[in-house]
Amino acid sequence: MVSITSNSSTFGLTSGSQKARVITEGFVAGYGFCPACGASLKQAPANSKALDFLCRACDEGFELKSKSSKIGSKIVNGAHDSLMNRVMGLHNPNLYLMQYNMREMTVQNLLVIPRYFFTPNLIEKRKALSATARRAGWVGCNILVGQVPQLGRIHYIKDEIEIKPEVVLKEWQATTFLQNSANIEGRGWLLETLNCIEKIQKDNFTLDEIYAFKPYLQQAHPNNNNIEAKLRQQLQFLRDKDVIEFLRPGHYRKKAK
Ligand SMILES: [Zn+2]
Structure with a gap:
């Protein structure tokens, strides 16, 4: 069982989702480590776009998507165009996925998907927001994480069981051939x-x-x-x-x- 601890930085936050975001980010920053080199992580400067953590030693960057339900086959993401541009330009961060239970303050699953597993067919366009919406015409997207092969799902915590750091590093290394493979x-x-x-x-x-x-x-x-x-x-x-x-x-x- 892996517990999350709340910290003082949530003081004054009234929105549940904001609180959860601060708590889960704090957890990954402390518990996680760079799967590419093993160094610790630091939180990215506030307002960094699609970037939550940076490795303290190498160039890897990470984004975190966390939820209190099962991770499932799709993750809701932001604007379609900007994600597509990032994926095509290879400036996409690695993606941490986390499933937590806020009532019990525990983590069920934490995994990382290396950035080079993201290809355009993993990005599903959502319907444009209707004319009456505040951001009419805006097009969001889903990331079809269910289509990432097992090779690209590197767990730190799997069904509440902690995976040894050396296993995480080894599993990451086993994927790096993709990083250099062609276009x-x-x-x-x-x-x-x-x-x-x-x-x-x-x-x-x-x-x-x-x-x-x-x-x-x-x-x-x-x-x-x-x-x-x-x-x-x-x-x-x-x-x-x-x-x-x-x-x-x-x-x-x-x-x-
Ligand atoms: Zn690193």
């Missing part, structure tokens, strides 16, 4: 292939089982006429990066996370 489109294909592999719920799998996802991928990439070749290319890359193992032609094995 955003290339990363998109890799992440989709990883999702297909994870959906096959067994350790050993075949090329045919991966090809079974073709109709779905064809829909997402209508202009690509050679999905199978694209998939084989991703599998080869994932094998070179030690994410999967090649057993014999057409047969692969997932490596333990």
Whole structure:
């Protein structure tokens, strides 16, 4: 059981959501650490856009989204255009997700998703606000966190159980190959292939089982006429990066996370 402690900085705050924000940010700043290098975090200057923490040693930045209900498959985010620009420009921060229970003052889940797991197809546009709204025409978005493969969900606390810091650092290291892999489109294909592999719920799998996802991928990439070749290319890359193992032609094995 991981407890959160309230602190004096919530004094005078009357809104529940404001209070929760101050408390959860305070918790992550103290409990969290940079998953890339292990150094401690500091809170970003107030009013930093989409940035809540900075690593004290390296260049990593982090945003926190916390909620009192299950993290689920979508997280409500701010303006669609600004998130899209950040993702395309690779200036997106890493994303902390936290599930807490304010009544018991405990943390159920805390995980980080590395910034390079965000691709445009993870961003879902919401309907523009109606003409009668205060910000008429404003378009928000959701982040489809449910589509982030397990590889990109690095837990510090999982179902109330604390994960050892060395495991957090090791799991982060296992993702860094994506950071350097080509352009955003290339990363998109890799992440989709990883999702297909994870959906096959067994350790050993075949090329045919991966090809079974073709109709779905064809829909997402209508202009690509050679999905199978694209998939084989991703599998080869994932094998070179030690994410999967090649057993014999057409047969692969997932490596333990
Ligand atoms: Zn760092």
